[in-house]
Amino acid sequence: MDSSSPIGQFEVSATDGHARAGRLHTAHGSFETPIFMPVGTKATVKAMFPEELQSLGAQIILGNTYHLHLRPGEKIIKKLGGLHKFMNWHGPILTDSGGFQVFSLSKLNKITEKGVEFRSHLDGNKHFISPEISMQIQMDLGADIIMAFDECLPHPSPKEKIIESMDMTYRWLLRSKEAMTRKESLLFGIVQGGLDLELRRRSMEQITSVELPGYALGGFSVGEPIHMMHELVKVLGPEMPANKPRYLMGVGTPLDLILSVDSGIDMFDCVMPTRVARNGLLFTWQGKVRIKNEKYRTDEGSLDPDCDCYTCKNYSKAYLRHVFIAGEIISCRLNTLHNLYFYEQLMMRARNAIREGRWESFRNDCLTRFASEERSS
Amino acid sequence: MDSSSPIGQFEVSATDGHARAGRLHTAHGSFETPIFMPVGTKATVKAMFPEELQSLGAQIILGNTYHLHLRPGEKIIKKLGGLHKFMNWHGPILTDSGGFQVFSLSKLNKITEKGVEFRSHLDGNKHFISPEISMQIQMDLGADIIMAFDECLPHPSPKEKIIESMDMTYRWLLRSKEAMTRKESLLFGIVQGGLDLELRRRSMEQITSVELPGYALGGFSVGEPIHMMHELVKVLGPEMPANKPRYLMGVGTPLDLILSVDSGIDMFDCVMPTRVARNGLLFTWQGKVRIKNEKYRTDEGSLDPDCDCYTCKNYSKAYLRHVFIAGEIISCRLNTLHNLYFYEQLMMRARNAIREGRWESFRNDCLTRFASEERSS
Numbered sequence: 001m002d003s004s005s006p007i008g009q010f011e012v013s014a015t016d017g018h019a020r021a022g023r024l025h026t027a028h029g030s031f032e033t034p035i036f037m038p039v040g041t042k043a044t045v046k047a048m049f050p051e052e053l054q055s056l057g058a059q060i061i062l063g064n065t066y067h068l069h070l071r072p073g074e075k076i077i078k079k080l081g082g083l084h085k086f087m088n089w090h091g092p093i094l095t096d097s098g099g100f101q102v103f104s105l106s107k108l109n110k111i112t113e114k115g116v117e118f119r120s121h122l123d124g125n126k127h128f129i130s131p132e133i134s135m136q137i138q139m140d141l142g143a144d145i146i147m148a149f150d151e152c153l154p155h156p157s158p159k160e161k162i163i164e165s166m167d168m169t170y171r172w173l174l175r176s177k178e179a180m181t182r183k184e185s186l187l188f189g190i191v192q193g194g195l196d197l198e199l200r201r202r203s204m205e206q207i208t209s210v211e212l213p214g215y216a217l218g219g220f221s222v223g224e225p226i227h228m229m230h231e232l233v234k235v236l237g238p239e240m241p242a243n244k245p246r247y248l249m250g251v252g253t254p255l256d257l258i259l260s261v262d263s264g265i266d267m268f269d270c271v272m273p274t275r276v277a278r279n280g281l282l283f284t285w286q287g288k289v290r291i292k293n294e295k296y297r298t299d300e301g302s303l304d305p306d307c308d309c310y311t312c313k314n315y316s317k318a319y320l321r322h323v324f325i326a327g328e329i330i331s332c333r334l335n336t337l338h339n340l341y342f343y344e345q346l347m348m349r350a351r352n353a354i355r356e357g358r359w360e361s362f363r364n365d366c367l368t369r370f371a372s373e374e375r376s377s
Numbered sequence: 378m379d380s381s382s383p384i385g386q387f388e389v390s391a392t393d394g395h396a397r398a399g400r401l402h403t404a405h406g407s408f409e410t411p412i413f414m415p416v417g418t419k420a421t422v423k424a425m426f427p428e429e430l431q432s433l434g435a436q437i438i439l440g441n442t443y444h445l446h447l448r449p450g451e452k453i454i455k456k457l458g459g460l461h462k463f464m465n466w467h468g469p470i471l472t473d474s475g476g477f478q479v480f481s482l483s484k485l486n487k488i489t490e491k492g493v494e495f496r497s498h499l500d501g502n503k504h505f506i507s508p509e510i511s512m513q514i515q516m517d518l519g520a521d522i523i524m525a526f527d528e529c530l531p532h533p534s535p536k537e538k539i540i541e542s543m544d545m546t547y548r549w550l551l552r553s554k555e556a557m558t559r560k561e562s563l564l565f566g567i568v569q570g571g572l573d574l575e576l577r578r579r580s581m582e583q584i585t586s587v588e589l590p591g592y593a594l595g596g597f598s599v600g601e602p603i604h605m606m607h608e609l610v611k612v613l614g615p616e617m618p619a620n621k622p623r624y625l626m627g628v629g630t631p632l633d634l635i636l637s638v639d640s641g642i643d644m645f646d647c648v649m650p651t652r653v654a655r656n657g658l659l660f661t662w663q664g665k666v667r668i669k670n671e672k673y674r675t676d677e678g679s680l681d682p683d684c685d686c687y688t689c690k691n692y693s694k695a696y697l698r699h700v701f702i703a704g705e706i707i708s709c710r711l712n713t714l715h716n717l718y719f720y721e722q723l724m725m726r727a728r729n730a731i732r733e734g735r736w737e738s739f740r741n742d743c744l745t746r747f748a749s750e751e752r753s754s
Contacts, residue, residue: 042699042700042703042705043696043699043700044700044705044706044707046705046706046707047706047707047710048707049687049707049710071699071702071703072674072695072698072699076674076675076695079675079677080675080677080693080695080696081677086693086695086696087696088691088692088696297449297453298453298456298457300456300457300458310426314465315465316457316463318449318453318457318463319420319457319463319464319465321449322419322420322448322449323419323420323421325448326419326448328419328421328423329421329423329424329706329709329710330421330423330424330425330426332706333424333426333706333710
């Protein structure tokens with residue numbers, strides 16, 4: 001039984017090449033890996049009810065510490081019984097540290113060894129987050145997986161800046177771990193080091209020297225050419241501790257996911273499938289579809305004949321185009337539902353392929369499908 | 378069996394005072410009256426899936442001829458199998474004639490005996506709708522109930538203009554009936570006549586002299602003081618043919634519905650519950666709630682303890698406030714779902730009260746509840 005397994009236990013049940021299939025146990029149940037985690041920035045995965053997420057195969061979702069801290073505030077959420085109860089999602093939740101948003105969204109941030117002072121992007125009010133405060137916020141939210149507070153540098157950054165930053169990220173990890181007092185929450189450390197393999201390895205050595213239930217690769221998807229990420233993950237993935245879940249933060253496209261699973265990565269999150277869905281870009285097993293395209297105006301076919309999601313089973317491309325162009329809320333719903341279903345199906349098929357020893361052929365099939373441009377049909 | 382009853386058959390199973398409970402049979406099944414019909418303007422009831430509408434008690438929905446004619450066009454919808462299939466709603470659909478929107482939304486409309494020339498509010502293109510064209514559009518959509526093409530005057534209008542207009546509406550009804558060639562569709566006539574009781578009676582005499590499966594009161598909710606509508610409906614409702622469904626178009630608040638049922642009205646539609654939901658105004662059995670109110674910031678209670686809808690069963694007022702202020706799509710969904718559930722519950726309770734001979738006490742209880750201002754709790 002999952003529920004009797006200790007919190008934090010991670011079992012790798014199958015490997016095929018570097019790809020692995022496993023299971024991580026949390027205080028709100030376990031989830032299978034490789035897994036894609038939909039992003040619920042402000043205590044909702046945009047356009048979706050929690051029950052829909054569950055039925056499309058989502059096993060764990062993300063919450064954003066920065067956004068929830070600013071509004072409605074973690075103390076209110078704690079008073080109301082925690083993030084799970086607040087947003088009506090009863091499976092595992094991972095929260096990020098707030099670091100990424102502090103550096104990318106907030107204004108006038110000022111970084112010292114102690115932490116980061118910044119102004120809210122909502123109202124300009126001054127805030128301060130340190131490793132200790134980030135841990136306290138995430139514990140107040142009641143997250144099952146808590147991310148250490150790290151510094152995220154933009155790309156490109158000078159080498160000495162990267163070294164300085166990753167050394168501080170290591171010291172912040174020690175403080176994050178020290179501040180963790182909630183035994184139901186699992187702390188993951190974050191490897192930084194820019195796009196330099198040696199620095200990445202040095203950061204990995206620092207971060208993995210701290211005994212933790214999981215490790216992440218951070219600082220990717222910050223504007224670098226995507227092939228540089230793929231090349232680094234290809235080397236770094238297999239070098240990460242084999243007995244712990246490996247999480248590639250903020251990534252990515254279906255192609256990114258397949259390549260990263262191939263490099264031994266277990267966990268992913270990204271706003272992309274939900275964000276582009278709202279803009280009418282849909283992922284299918286035949287390639288990408290821009291639903292506003294004139295050619296779908298009278299197309300009575302389903303979006304993806306190889307998809308069993310609610311959208312594909314009940315609506316024509318002509319309808320999806322109509323409601324997208326009309327700016328109807330149902331368009332966001334149908335598109336988001338489909339894209340998330342596609343991502344979860346991709347991960348489920350990946351798990352099955354790994355378990356059944358046919359990862360290589362599955363991977364190659366995916367690479368062929370996703371490397372091509374938008375389908376012309 | 379409903380399905381074996383002839384299309385258009387209307388049975389009044391109970392009366393209590395002027396209030397009545399009945400059932401109308403259509404080509405897509407029957408529905409109980411009194412009934413509230415959610416408005417699906419552009420082939421979607423905003424923010425809702427058809428299955429959700431069904432499960433919250435909606436038995437028939439509306440489509441808007443004007444909007445669907447302009448985009449995507451009824452010929453495309455017909456080619457795709459009709460409006461039911463297009464939008465994945467398999468119960469009865471009523472379409473309006475397009476008249477109301479031609480007069481209120483479009484630009485530069487020019488009315489002659491033949492019909493109305495107007496420019497689309499979307500792109501300024503010129504269009505022409507006549508009674509014959511309106512019937513053809515609604516038949517192409519495959520509507521179960523089709524509304525006659527009428528002229529809607531603004532309030533106030535001079536008496537001679539009202540007379541001229543209602544006389545033309547009568548002639549247009551004769552042409553509408555003549556143009557109806559689809560036996561699965563039921564044509565309803567529309568009584569006009571402004572706010573003058575004698576003109577209304579004259580229009581009713583004209584319209585009901587045409588044998589039709591149902592009759593409507595149009596031209597209300599056009600800016601007149603609401604008590605004037607209530608007073609007229611109180612007289613006119615009971616004078617409408619007793620053996621046919623009576624439909625009060627575009628109305629209204631919970632109070633309007635109860636007062637109108639009390640006057641023998643059977644059918645209602647209004648964008649109000651869905652529109653105000655998206656603006657954070659919620660109907661409850663304790664009165665109206667503006668969810669953005671600061672007092673709900675930490676309120677862990679449900680929106681309405683007397684409501685069994687998904688929103689009330691799963692979320693706190695604090696969450697509803699948070700997602701409303703954050704502008705999240707889930708706010709539109711949760712609020713719309715609740716308001717529609719409230720309206721359908723109101724009608725269901727009304728039907729039960731009529732059937733059980735306790736309409737008067739139910740009506741009085743509702744009047745007390747809905748006449749009061751927003752609750753202060």
